[in-house]
């Protein structure tokens with residue numbers, strides 16, 4: 001059965017929320033960051049399935065482009081850290097050093113592989129020491145295409161009887177354009193052919209680079225979210241937020257920009273959620289992870305960086321601060337804390 005855009009469009013107030021609606025929306029959305037990536041290798045279909053089973057509202061694929069122009073799901077265009085490419089003698093000669101976004105990177109790059117070649121690789125856990133349970137699933141699945149993730153979201157929406165949205169991120173757009181593989185129009189086309197080119201579709205398109213996001217606005221009606229790192233205070237000034245609101249529907253800040261750490265504990269929320277809402281922007285902070293390594297010192301439990309600390313405190317504080325959604329490697333915990 002073909003699922004129409006209307007059927008796939010947000011079925012809850014939270015999924016379709018405008019900033020004004022967000023104030024009356026009972027539930028912030030839970031975005032499964034690269035899947036249930038605390039428990040399965042990131043960006044795998046099994047990781048997305050687990051996230052949906054745990055109650056995630058959206059699944060997040062980071063996107064890059066193959067040599068033959070297909071959108072595939074990886075966090076970086078360099079894939080030694082998340083696939084078995086380095087163990088494959090037939091691809092040894094593809095090892096290269098490139099300048100990516102101002103940084104010299106050595107390894108194997110998606111844009112040097114056709115989709116058929118990429119599909120022969122096995123996906124792997126990025127942090128095996130921290131996440132050995134996830135690493136047990138290494139090699140079980142291939143790198144998914146964006147189309148496969150959309151198909152999964154549609155099929156799981158039917159199965160679960162609720163709308164599962166997709167939250168794609170354009171990775172390295174300036175670099176990809178420089179090698180003749182621009183990502184913006186490819187993504188817009190994929191949304192169009194899947195009946196997702198609409199402001200009320202269960203889709204958010206995200207990017208750290210403002211230019212490509214503004215370009216994307218001219219190509220698609222799907223909603224857009226400007227990602228912001230903790231080192232970019234100018235972007236979240238009143239002027240910066242006003243300028244983002246000209247081309248984006250939401251802001252995706254590092255969660256520490258909403259909840260600063262004070263004396264090793266969670267401090268009071270910053271003004272960012274209120275300021276962004278005042279500018280007409282939704283707020284979806286990233287990325288809450290349960291392991292001690294990623295938590296403020298006073299929320300850690302036990303001594304190992306891999307042990308889980310009190311991530312629930314982070315979720316609760318973010319929800320109390322009024323966020324409209326949250327990215328997490330542990331979507332099940334985010335859903336549980338939402339209550």
Ligand code: G3P
Pocket residue numbers: 033062075169206227252286287327
């Ligand atoms: O997209 C939100 C968050 O994922 C941004 O960081 O590096 O995990 O893609 P990253």
Ligand code: CA
Pocket residue numbers: 060061062169
């Ligand atoms: Ca991302």
